[in-house]
Amino acid sequence: MAGVEEFFGSPGKIAMMKRSAALSTLLKDDPRYAYYGRMVGVSDPTGDIAETLMALAHLVGASATYYYPKTSADSLFRNFAENGYASDRHEHYWGGHSAYVASQSILAEHALPEDLQLMVIDEKTPRSLVAEVAGLCQSCEVMPVPGSTMRGRARRGINLIACDQHGRPVANASSFVMHHPKSPYCNDMFWGMLATREDRRGEKLALVLGAKVIVHMWENEGARGFTTGVRDDNAPSKSLCNKLGVTDSDWVFAQCLDTEILGSSTVTK
Numbered sequence: 530m531a532g533v534e535e536f537f538g539s540p541g542k543i544a545m546m547k548r549s550a551a552l553s554t555l556l557k558d559d560p561r562y563a564y565y566g567r568m569v570g571v572s573d574p575t576g577d578i579a580e581t582l583m584a585l586a587h588l589v590g591a592s593a594t595y596y597y598p599k600t601s602a603d604s605l606f607r608n609f610a611e612n613g614y615a616s617d618r619h620e621h622y623w624g625g626h627s628a629y630v631a632s633q634s635i636l637a638e639h640a641l642p643e644d645l646q647l648m649v650i651d652e653k654t655p656r657s658l659v660a661e662v663a664g665l666c667q668s669c670e671v672m673p674v675p676g677s678t679m680r681g682r683a684r685r686g687i688n689l690i691a692c693d694q695h696g697r698p699v700a701n702a703s704s705f706v707m708h709h710p711k712s713p714y715c716n717d718m719f720w721g722m723l724a725t726r727e728d729r730r731g732e733k734l735a736l737v738l739g740a741k742v743i744v745h746m747w748e749n750e751g752a753r754g755f756t757t758g759v760r761d762d763n764a765p766s767k768s769l770c771n772k773l774g775v776t777d778s779d780w781v782f783a784q785c786l787d788t789e790i791l792g793s794s795t796v797t798k
């Protein structure tokens with residue numbers, strides 16, 4: 530099965546995702562761990578969190594904790610550095626019912642341009658199209674999850690794309706289950722992988738796709754929270770998230786990286 534699985538990205542990131550997929554199989558019954566196809570993360574950042582993140586990074590190249598207090602982030606990153614690990618930080622944006630309401634009102638006001646067709650990636654989607662969507666994400670510096678996640682097989686969720694009249698994907702938005710059913714955060718979904726081809730930006734594609742994904746997950750998958758990591762200097766993403774009711778919180782996504790194993794100093798934009 531591993532041979533036919535769809536992974537995308539640099540060789541280092543593909544190797545990291547393969548190792549993470551294997552590790553997630555071993556950890557799947559432990560509510561402490563979260564996973565949606567990139568790296569194995571930690572849902573509950575208490576106790577021996579620094580040691581746990583460094584061990585995970587040492588095994589696969591990268592790890593992350595969600596819900597990590599902003600006030601303690603610097604000291605966590607210092608701890609990583611003192612032990613020879615790199616780090617990366619995304620602000621932990623989150624939206625609950627306000628995201629659902631904002632998304633509904635956006636969809637009442639905006640639609641996709643008429644030349645674009647909406648599609649959900651599933652088991653029947655040709656491998657070539659899934660690879661093109663992954664290529665679109667990479668061209669926007671967004672790390673695509675494996676095909677098994679995009680297709681909704683490895684995780685419940687949705688991967689929505691807009692295709693032009695040539696059948697080419699021009700925009701992407703995704704949301705997947707990320708936490709264990711026994712985690713206190715089990716109804717918080719990963720939401721993101723927002724990517725719009727450069728020549729189609731500013732047409733509200735990300736706004737509409739992002740809103741559709743939120744409404745779908747709220748109404749069909751029991752989502753009650755949407756979580757995404759945003760770099761502090763990514764103004765377009767911050768503004769987009771705010772419009773969708775997904776806003777900054779008191780937390781960060783704190784990543785621990787073994788750059789030698791990963792082969793780069795970031796996982797995603």
Ligand SMILES: CC(C)(COP(=O)(O)OP(=O)(O)OC[C@H]1O[C@@H](n2cnc3c(N)ncnc32)[C@H](O)[C@@H]1OP(=O)(O)O)[C@@H](O)C(=O)NCCC(=O)NCCS
Pocket residue numbers: 669670671700721722723724725726729730731732733734735736737758759760763764765766768769770772798
């Ligand atoms: C972020 C991104 C997905 C936005 O895609 P898009 O389809 O052009 O966005 P939309 O047209 O739907 O814009 C919706 C809102 O986002 C904000 N926005 C989008 N582009 C912006 C920009 N360049 N500067 C500031 N705000 C911007 C605005 O609030 C906009 O609403 P408005 O049109 O009423 O002003 C796109 O710029 C992209 O692919 N960037 C690279 C990848 C990335 O950063 N992804 C997010 C990772 S967290």
